[in-house]
Amino acid sequence: MAIYKHSDAATALNTLLDLERQYLLSGEIGILTSLAPEKERLMRLLPTTKQDTKHLKVLVKKITRNQSMLIAAGEGIRTASRRLEALRNQKSQLRTYDAGGQSHDLSHRTTSFEKRA
Known part of the structure; x- marks a missing residue:
């Protein structure tokens, strides 16, 4: 789905990267999957637009920042x-500590009972 026109792909990508950052900071990561197709489309269009180096450096910085956050x-x-x-598994375990501070799992205790026929 193309939200932005071809001519303003760099500006649109800049806005989209800021929006992506806001979602990451607010913890709304589920929304990020809906932004991905448009982000990819804009990034593909970027080489076909004429942008100055300064603007491209800003975009690279934002992309790198968002990637680190992701x-x-x-x-x-x-x-x-x-x-x-681990917490789910811990419910079924009974752990105790000996005098030396070593942890022992009592729920999987081996028996020393020896059977002889």
């Missing part, structure tokens, strides 16, 4: 997911 958001989501999984 990577950090992904890492945060993965970390939260691992933590939630």
Whole structure:
């Protein structure tokens, strides 16, 4: 879906990158997937427009900044997911500590009972 005209692709991309940053900062990462197709389209159009070096440097800086934020958001989501999984698994475990401070899982205790026939 083309929201912006070909002639103002750099300006539109600049605006879109600012919007993407706002969504990242506010935690509304679900909306980012709807912005991706337009962002890709504008980036493809960018080489066909005449832009000065200063404007392009601003765009590169914003793209790099947003990419770092996207990577950090992904890492945060993965970390939260691992933590939630650990908490779910922890419910079924009974952990205790010995006098030396070592943790022991009592729910998977091995028995020393020996069976002989």
